[in-house]
Amino acid sequence: MQPAVEFRNISKAFGPVRANADVSFSIAKGSIHGVIGENGAGKSTLMSILYGYYHADSGQLVINGAEQKIRSSQEAIALGIGMVHQHFMLVENMTVLDNVMLGAEGGFKLSKKRAETEAKLREICTRYHLDVDPLATISDLSVGAQQRVEILKQIYRSADILILDEPTAVLTTQEIASLFDILRLFKEQGKTIILITHKLGEIMDITDQVTVMRAGRVAGAVATRDTSKEQLANMMVGRPIEGNLPRKPYQPGAPVLQVDGLQLKDANGVQLLADIGLTVRAGEIVAIAGVSGNGQSELMEILSGMRLPSAGSVTMDGKALPFAGRSNADGLPAVFRALGIGHVPEDRLRDGVIKDFTVMQNTVFGYQDRVTKRGLFDFDAIARRCAHLLEQFDVRPKDPNVRIGLLSGGNQQKVVIAREVSAAPKLMLVGQPTRGVDIGTIESIHTQLLRLRDEGVAILLVSTELEEVRALADRIVVMSGGRVTGELPIDEFDTTRIGLLMGGMHKS
Amino acid sequence: MKTTELPRWASGFVLPVLNLLSALLVSALVIHLLGESPLESLQILVNSAVVNPEGLSYTLFYASTFVFTGLAVSIAMKAGLFNIGAEGQMYLGGLGLTLAMLSFDATLSAWLLIPLAIVASALFGAGWAFIPGYLQAKRGSHVVVTTIMFNFIAAGLMNFLILKMVPEGDQNPASRVFSDAAAIPQLSTWLPFFGENTPLNLAFLLAIVALAIYWVAVSRSSWGYKLAATGLNAHAAHYAGVRISRTIIVTMLISGGLAGLAAVNSILGSTHYLSLNFPAGAGFIGIAIALMGRQHPVGILLSSVLFGALIQGGFDLSLEKPNIPQETFIFIQGLIILFCGAMENMYAPAFLKLINAARSSGSKG
Numbered sequence: 038m039q040p041a042v043e044f045r046n047i048s049k050a051f052g053p054v055r056a057n058a059d060v061s062f063s064i065a066k067g068s069i070h071g072v073i074g075e076n077g078a079g080k081s082t083l084m085s086i087l088y089g090y091y092h093a094d095s096g097q098l099v100i101n102g103a104e105q106k107i108r109s110s111q112e113a114i115a116l117g118i119g120m121v122h123q124h125f126m127l128v129e130n131m132t133v134l135d136n137v138m139l140g141a142e143g144g145f146k147l148s149k150k151r152a153e154t155e156a157k158l159r160e161i162c163t164r165y166h167l168d169v170d171p172l173a174t175i176s177d178l179s180v181g182a183q184q185r186v187e188i189l190k191q192i193y194r195s196a197d198i199l200i201l202d203e204p205t206a207v208l209t210t211q212e213i214a215s216l217f218d219i220l221r222l223f224k225e226q227g228k229t230i231i232l233i234t235h236k237l238g239e240i241m242d243i244t245d246q247v248t249v250m251r252a253g254r255v256a257g258a259v260a261t262r263d264t265s266k267e268q269l270a271n272m273m274v275g276r277p278i279e280g281n282l283p284r285k286p287y288q289p290g291a292p293v294l295q296v297d298g299l300q301l302k303d304a305n306g307v308q309l310l311a312d313i314g315l316t317v318r319a320g321e322i323v324a325i326a327g328v329s330g331n332g333q334s335e336l337m338e339i340l341s342g343m344r345l346p347s348a349g350s351v352t353m354d355g356k357a358l359p360f361a362g363r364s365n366a367d368g369l370p371a372v373f374r375a376l377g378i379g380h381v382p383e384d385r386l387r388d389g390v391i392k393d394f395t396v397m398q399n400t401v402f403g404y405q406d407r408v409t410k411r412g413l414f415d416f417d418a419i420a421r422r423c424a425h426l427l428e429q430f431d432v433r434p435k436d437p438n439v440r441i442g443l444l445s446g447g448n449q450q451k452v453v454i455a456r457e458v459s460a461a462p463k464l465m466l467v468g469q470p471t472r473g474v475d476i477g478t479i480e481s482i483h484t485q486l487l488r489l490r491d492e493g494v495a496i497l498l499v500s501t502e503l504e505e506v507r508a509l510a511d512r513i514v515v516m517s518g519g520r521v522t523g524e525l526p527i528d529e530f531d532t533t534r535i536g537l538l539m540g541g542m543h544k545s
Numbered sequence: 546m547k548t549t550e551l552p553r554w555a556s557g558f559v560l561p562v563l564n565l566l567s568a569l570l571v572s573a574l575v576i577h578l579l580g581e582s583p584l585e586s587l588q589i590l591v592n593s594a595v596v597n598p599e600g601l602s603y604t605l606f607y608a609s610t611f612v613f614t615g616l617a618v619s620i621a622m623k624a625g626l627f628n629i630g631a632e633g634q635m636y637l638g639g640l641g642l643t644l645a646m647l648s649f650d651a652t653l654s655a656w657l658l659i660p661l662a663i664v665a666s667a668l669f670g671a672g673w674a675f676i677p678g679y680l681q682a683k684r685g686s687h688v689v690v691t692t693i694m695f696n697f698i699a700a701g702l703m704n705f706l707i708l709k710m711v712p713e714g715d716q717n718p719a720s721r722v723f724s725d726a727a728a729i730p731q732l733s734t735w736l737p738f739f740g741e742n743t744p745l746n747l748a749f750l751l752a753i754v755a756l757a758i759y760w761v762a763v764s765r766s767s768w769g770y771k772l773a774a775t776g777l778n779a780h781a782a783h784y785a786g787v788r789i790s791r792t793i794i795v796t797m798l799i800s801g802g803l804a805g806l807a808a809v810n811s812i813l814g815s816t817h818y819l820s821l822n823f824p825a826g827a828g829f830i831g832i833a834i835a836l837m838g839r840q841h842p843v844g845i846l847l848s849s850v851l852f853g854a855l856i857q858g859g860f861d862l863s864l865e866k867p868n869i870p871q872e873t874f875i876f877i878q879g880l881i882i883l884f885c886g887a888m889e890n891m892y893a894p895a896f897l898k899l900i901n902a903a904r905s906s907g908s909k910g
Contacts, residue, residue, distance in 0.1 A: 341784075342786075343783060343784060366783075367783070367788050367789055367790055367791070368786060368787070368788035368789075368791070369786075370783065370784055370785065370786040371785075371786025371787075371788075372786070374786055380784070382784055387778070387780045387781065388780050388781050388783075388784040389781065389784065390781065391773075391774050391777050391778050391781050391782075392777070392778070393777050394773075394774070394777070398770070401770075402774070402781070402785050403784065403785040403786055405767040405770050405771060405785065406767050408767070409766070409767045412766050412767065412768065413761070413765050413766050413767075414765055414766065414767060414770070416765075
C-alpha cells in the first residue's frame with residue numbers, strides 16, 4: 038500500500054539555522070506515527086512544511102502517491118491534511134458550530150448551512166465518540182473539550198491525515214486517555230495520524246511507528262514494538278542520559294524563607310491562596326508539586342515581590358519582607374532582588390526576558406542598576422560578564438549580540454538561570470525551569486540547580502512535572518486549590534499519594 | 546548562508562532611502578500630472594533648500610523645531626507611549642516662554658532672560674504632558690486618546706489666552722513683540738556664510754545637544770534600558786524591578802518638555818511674539834520624524850532636515866511654478882509618512898531575497 042505521506046530529502050533553513058536537513062521518511066496509511074525530538078530538532082518545521090505554512094528549500098512532498106507542492110494551509114486542507122495546533126485556533130465567544138463553520142460558511146445566508154452543519158457535526162460526534170455539544174460556547178468548555186472541537190473541525194473538513202502538535206501538554210490524565218481512545222478509533226476507520234510529542238510514554242502507548250529527529254535530521258526510525266523509552270531518549274539526545282545527578286547528602290541549614298498564614302484574594306474577592314505555610318532552609322530544594330493553576334504561580338509572584346499578599350507573614354532570615362504599607366507592587370521586585378532573592382519566572386517570555394533585547398542586554402535584566410558607573414552602563418564589564426556566563430552555562434550560540442528571541446527555548450532559559458544564579462542569591466525561586474526545554478538542556482539546568490543547593494542556597498521550586506520534582510527535591514509540598522494539601526520528604530516519594538494530594542485530597 | 550533578518554545597514558539605511566525615493570517618485574508623477582516638469586521642480590527644490598546658503602539656513606531653522614518635536618515623540622515611543630500631543634505641548638511651551646518674556650523682558654538681561662524662557666517652555670510643555678502621563682500610569686487611560694484631546698484643549702485654551710494678550714489697538718491675534726533683550730543669538734553672527742537676516746539661531750545648537758543627550762540617555766544608561774524594557778514588555782519590566790508608573794510619568798514629562806522646547810526656536814528665533822497656532826503642525830511632523838528616523842538620534846536629525854528642506858523648497862517651488870500649489874508640501878509630506886511609516890517594510894522581503902541570492906552566488910563563486 039502506498040504511504041499517506043512521504044517526505045523526500047526535505048531541507049529548510051532559517052538564516053544560519055538548518056531546521057530540516059535532508060529529511061526523508063514515510064508515514065503508512067491508517068497508522069499512528071510518532072515524531073519525536075528535542076525542541077529545535079525540526080519537528081514543527083517539518084509539519085509546517087506539510088501543512089503549507091513554510092516551503093521547503095529543496096526536496097519533495099508526496100501525498101497519497103502524488104507529488105504535491107503545498108503553498109498554503111488551504112491547499113493542505115484540500116489534500117485532506119488537518120492540523121490540531123498546540124495552541125487552539127478557536128474563537129472563544131462563539132459556539133462550537135460557528136467555529137467549525139468559520140472559513141467554510143458556503144454562502145451569504147448562514148441559516149441553511151448552519152442546520153446542515155449541525156446535523157453533520159452530530160453525526161461525526163456519534164461516529165467518533167467525540168463528546169461535544171455543537172451549540173456550546175467555546176469559553177464554557179474544558180481544555181480537553183476544546184481540543185475535541187479542533188479535531189471535530191478537521192474531521193468536518195474531511196481530513197484523512199491528522200497532525201497533532203503536542204496534544205497532551207494541556208490535558209489531565211483522564212483527558213489524555215480519552216483522546217487516545219479517539220485516536221485509536223480514527224486509526225480503525227483508516228485515518229492517518231501524525232503525533233508530535235516529546236513525551237516518550239505516549240509514544241510507547243499509542244504509536245505504530247516512530248521517527249526520531251535530532252538537529253534537523255532523522256536520527257532514527259523504528260517500529261514502536263521494537264524499541265524502548267531508553268533507546269528513544271538516547272536517539273533524541275544523541276548520547277545516554279544520566280539517571281540520577283550527583284548531589285551532596287541532605288544537610289539543611291537555618292530556615293531562610295518562612296511563610297505563614299499567607300492569603301491572597303483577587304479584585305473580585307476570589308480566594309487564590311488560603312493559609313499557605315511553608316519553610317525553606319539553606320541548602321535544600323523544596324518543590325511545590327501540583328497541577329498548573331492551583332496557586333503556585335501566585336505564590337511565586339508574591340515571594341518575588343511582583344504581587345502583594347492580602348494577609349499573612351513572609352519572613353526571610355527572620356525579617357519580614359517589606360510588603361507593609363504598600364498599595365501596589367510597582368518596583369518591589371528590585372527591593373527583593375537586593376535582599377538576595379533570585380527568581381527564575383515560570384513564563385520566561387512574558388517575564389524573564391525581553392525578546393527584542395540582545396543576549397547581553399538580557400544577562401543584566403533585573404540587575405541593570407548594578408552594572409553602571411554614575412548611571413551609565415559599564416559596557417566592558419557587562420561584555421566580560423556576559424562572555425563568562427555564556428561559557429559557564431553553555432549557551433548556544435555564544436554570540437552576545439544576537440536577539441534572545443532567536444535562541445531556542447532551552448538556551449533562553451539557560452540565560453535566565455545564568456543571570457539569576459550569578460547574582461549569588463540566598464533564596465532562589467524557580468518556576469517551571471524546564472518547561473519547553475529539551476532533554477539535554479534539562480540535565481544541564483538540573484545540574485546548575487543542584488550545585489546551587491550544594492552551595493547552601495535555599496531553593497523553592499515549582500514544577501508540574503513529577504519527574505522533575507523527584508529529580509530535584511529534598512522535600513515536596515503539594516498544592517491544590519490555593520492550599521497546601523500535603524508535605525513529604527523525598528524518600529517517601531509516591532506518585533499515587535502525590536496524585537491524590539494534587540487532586541485535593543487533604544492530608545489525613 | 547541564508548538570513549531571515551536584514552542586516553542593520555539595510556534596515557537602517559537602504560530601506561528608508563528606498564522608501565523615500567518611492568515617495569518622491571509618486572510626487573514626481575503628481576507634479577507631472579499638474580503639468581510641470583518633475584526634474585526641473587526637483588532642481589528648484591534642492592537649489593532653494595540646500596544649495597543656496599540662505600535657503601539652507603532656513604531649512605536648518607525649520608529642522609531645529611522638528612528635532613525637538615521628533616525627540617519628544619521618539620522618547621515616548623521608546624517607552625511604548627504614543628504621544629500624539631507634541632503639538633499641544635509645544636503650544637503650551639510657547640505660552641510658558643511668552644509669560645516669562647512678558648514678565649521679565651524689560652528688567653532682566655539676555656543672559657538671564659533667555660535661559661529663563663527656555664526653562665519656562667520646557668516646564669509648561671512637561672506640565673501639559675503630565676496629566677495624560679499620570680492618567681495612563683495610574684488610571685490606564687490611553688495616552689493616544691488623552692494626548693489627542695489635550696491638543697484640542699490646548700488649542701481652545703490658547704485661543705482664549707492669546708486674545709487676552711493682544712495689545713490694545715492691535716488687529717493681529719498675537720502677544721506684543723518682546724524686547725530686544727529676548728532675541729536669541731543668530732548663527733549668522735558667527736557664520737556669515739548663511740547670509741544676513743536668516744532665522745537660524747542658537748536653538749539649532751541646542752537641538753544638537755539634545756540629540757546627544759538623548760543618545761546617551763537612551764542607549765548608554767540604565768535609565769534608557771529600563772525605559773526600553775517598559776516599552777517592549779511591561780510584564781517583564783515589572784519583573785525586573787522597574788517602577789512602571791513612575792517610568793511612564795517621567796517619560797511623558799520629558800517628552801512634553803522636549804516638545805515645549807520646540808517653541809524656543811519658533812518664537813525666540815523668528816517671530817519674537819506668541820501668535821495663534823504658531824506650532825503649525827510641527828508637533829505632528831514630529832510623529833513622522835520619530836517613525837522615519839526610527840527613534841535613532843541620527844535618523845531624527847536627518848528626517849528633521851529633510852522635512853525642513855521640503856518646507857523651504859516647497860515654498861519656493863510654489864512661487865516659481867504657478868501650477869504647483871503651496872499645499873504640495875503637505876502632499877509630499879503625506880507620501881513620505883505613508884512610505885516611511887505605514888509601509889516601511891514594503892521592500893524588506895524583496896531586499897532579503899536579493900541579499901540571500903547575492904550571498905549564495907558569492908559563496909559559489
